[in-house]
Amino acid sequence: MLSSVTHARVIVDELVRCGVADAVLCPGSRNAPLSFALQAADAAGLLRLHVRIDERTAGFLALGLAARSGRVVPVCTTSGTAVANLHPAVLEAAHAGLPLLVLSADRPAELVGTGASQTIAQPGIFGSAARAVLTAAPGASAALLRSIVDRAVAAAGAGAPGPVQLNVPFAEPLVPGAGDGLPPGRAGGAPWTAVARPTPVVAPLPLDPSAPTLVVAGHGGPPVRTGAPVVAEPTSGAWPGSVRSGPWLLDRPDLRPAQVVVVGRPTLHRPVQRLLADPGVAVYAVQDGRDPQGWTDVAGSVRAVGALPELEPDADWLHRWKVADAAATAVLDRDLAGPTGLVLARALVPALPDGAQLVLGSSNPVRDVSLAAVPRAGLRVLSNRGVAGIDGTVSTAVGAALAHPGPTVALMGDLTLLHDTTGLVIGPDEPVPDLTIVVLNDRGGGIFHLLEQGAPEHAGAFERVFGTPHRVDIGALAAATGAAHHRAEDVAGVVSELTRPVRGVRLVELVADRSELRDRHELLRTAVRNAVDGAMLDVTG
Incomplete structure (x- = not known):
């Protein structure tokens, strides 16, 4: 059976092989094997380690790293309430679709429920927010440990990214000693199990491309190329080409569209929600395979989900939006x-x-x-x-x-x-x-x-x-x-x-x-x- 220190070294080595470039660590006793392994990887230039004293801060630090880099970022804590303090960041990662990996050190399973200090039931603590909950239990071979790490990284980063909990029970001793070497992985630094990202094929939306159409682009949505006016939130990829005064114009009857296409997840403006709930407006949603919600439909009004087709609304519709935007922009400026x-x-x-x-x-x-x-x-x-x-x-x-x-x-x-x-x-x-x-x-x-x-x-x-x-x-x-x-x-x-x-x-x-x-x-x-x-x-x- 692998020692706790070797157990941790295998996990960290496999994380590096999976492309992990940053890791966040909070101090603790039970996560000492992972702390030593992460520090050694940092010293060797294999990843960049960030140490924080507050688990809630650590979780959001990892979230920021993941949001910008697009990579899976692990955050490592000791056992007990330390894990619970990651819950806000886990929830944000779940709903924003960010690849966060919780490495929660744990006491041996036989101590749970015995009154042992800093011991709670950790697996599943994040409920439905976690994409997957895995346990790298003592007694697992190095090969199985590597396979579990690969499965955790794939669940966090492939398809619809989100948070994954990898719970790691450690038995004492928790510090390095003789015989705690790293069992070899496969040559070349590749993961034990290579996992391909899925590439879904989505059919175009069945809408009228010439009807007066508005594209509403919310948080996390990709850039769009369309001939229709776009009202976008700043965190949407469609924001650079959107109507500057769009949020100010949505309640106007003379600019009411016949169709709305939702891209991403709009959350900022109440007029958007009123528009999407209007029974006189046909609402469609663009499917994004990376969206953890699948698509946004707060009002239950979406008629179909698919890919955005070419839109060519008539010139009068486009002219009205252009005139309204120019007038509103003049006031804003x-x-x-x-x-x-x-x-x-x-x-x-x-x-x-x-x-x-x-x-x-x-x-x-x-x-x-x-x-x-x-x-x-x-x-x-x-x-x-x-x-x-x-x-x-x-x-x-x-x-x-x-x-x-x-x-x-x-x-x-x-x-x-x-x-x-x-x-x-x-x-x-x-x-x-x-x-x-x-x-x-x-x-x-x-x-x-x-x-x-x-x-x-x-x-x-x-x-x-x-x-x-x-x-x-x-x-x-x-x-x-x-x-x-x-x-x-x-x-x-x-x-x-x-x-x-x-x-x-x-x-x-x-x-x-x-x-x-x-x-x-x-x-x-x-x-x-x-x-x-x-x-x-x-x-x-």
């Missing part, structure tokens, strides 16, 4: 005293160089970019939209920056930053990215001002339970974690700071007032509506 988040998004996106990466926080930042920025090519945009939670955004940005060859900027609110402050804690021996985090600090939850609970009649309860104000000094927080800090006076100051070279992690803070956020959004919405009304009168006569 005026020097209005608009909401600070929209003004910041409008200025920040074009200021980034080609080849840059932008990581967007949840709530307002991702919506601000969608509503105000000019869609552009040459920019990779990432965001945790699988479950659209606030969790782990700093850590995701750090991981994405470590996997990206160009500059990375993250845009987030103050609560999102505070929710993941341990993401800023990077040890002195760890790889450190060059990352700028732009923090729009309005001292609370600005997104809630724009929802139903932000209405004036709820003012008595709003600030404490939704606004959740705080007194955190962002500069002091940066100093405590070793990050640089710059407090900008205005949006122009933020953009100016982005032109300065960055080494390590830098926080650029812009203070804003959220008390008038709801009113300013409504004023802008009214201005857009009035401008488009006037322009469309000229079109319709």
Whole structure:
């Protein structure tokens, strides 16, 4: 029988053979065999190791690495609650389709249920979120261990990617000793079992290519080539060629399509959901073999799922959208005293160089970019939209920056930053990215001002339970974690700071007032509506 240390060395060696290039590790006793094996692989230049003290942070760091690289990224923990702390990242990976591999060290099976310290029932702890749950049990041969690792990596990364749990029970001794050598694998560094990715063939959608059609492209969707107008979220591959003011126009009856084709997973805008639920609109979905949901159909309105055919809507339909977009864009580009988040998004996106990466926080930042920025090519945009939670955004940005060859900027609110402050804690021996985090600090939850609970009649309860104000000094927080800090006076100051070279992690803070956020959004919405009304009168006569 293999020792625990040899057991771990076989697992790590096979992960490297499967193409794993980064691994994340949290300290612990029961995962010591894997810790030694991962450190040795890092020292030999076989992979890059990232050590973190907080399992939740570690999970989202691995998520960011996987989101940018497209590779399977393992995150290794000790037993007990350490594993449970990965659950938010596992859920995000499951719904976003990201190849995350949980390497959960465990106590021997005979200790579960005996009261042994740090011992829980770990296999299946993530429920239906895990694509697969495998156990690399003691007593397995080296060949079987390698086969199990290959199966885990394939389940995480092939087909519809997602999280996989590989639970590894270890018996003592847990540290290297005599006779703990690595049994050989097959020559040439190839995996024990080579697994080909499936390539599904999808039939085209049975729709009318000449009908007034709108393409709605959501998170994770691929680029599209079509003659129809495209309304896309920033994290869609279709965003660069989309209608700039699209989200502002979706409720207009004079722009109502006869057909909608959904690509990816739209999550940002309520008018999109209202459009997809309209019984007078025929809804179709593009099938993406990598989408863990198969296709998006919140309203149950999708008539068929398939590939996007060539679309050639009539000239009048295209002209109406062009006129409406031009009128709305003129309003969005005026020097209005608009909401600070929209003004910041409008200025920040074009200021980034080609080849840059932008990581967007949840709530307002991702919506601000969608509503105000000019869609552009040459920019990779990432965001945790699988479950659209606030969790782990700093850590995701750090991981994405470590996997990206160009500059990375993250845009987030103050609560999102505070929710993941341990993401800023990077040890002195760890790889450190060059990352700028732009923090729009309005001292609370600005997104809630724009929802139903932000209405004036709820003012008595709003600030404490939704606004959740705080007194955190962002500069002091940066100093405590070793990050640089710059407090900008205005949006122009933020953009100016982005032109300065960055080494390590830098926080650029812009203070804003959220008390008038709801009113300013409504004023802008009214201005857009009035401008488009006037322009469309000229079109319709």
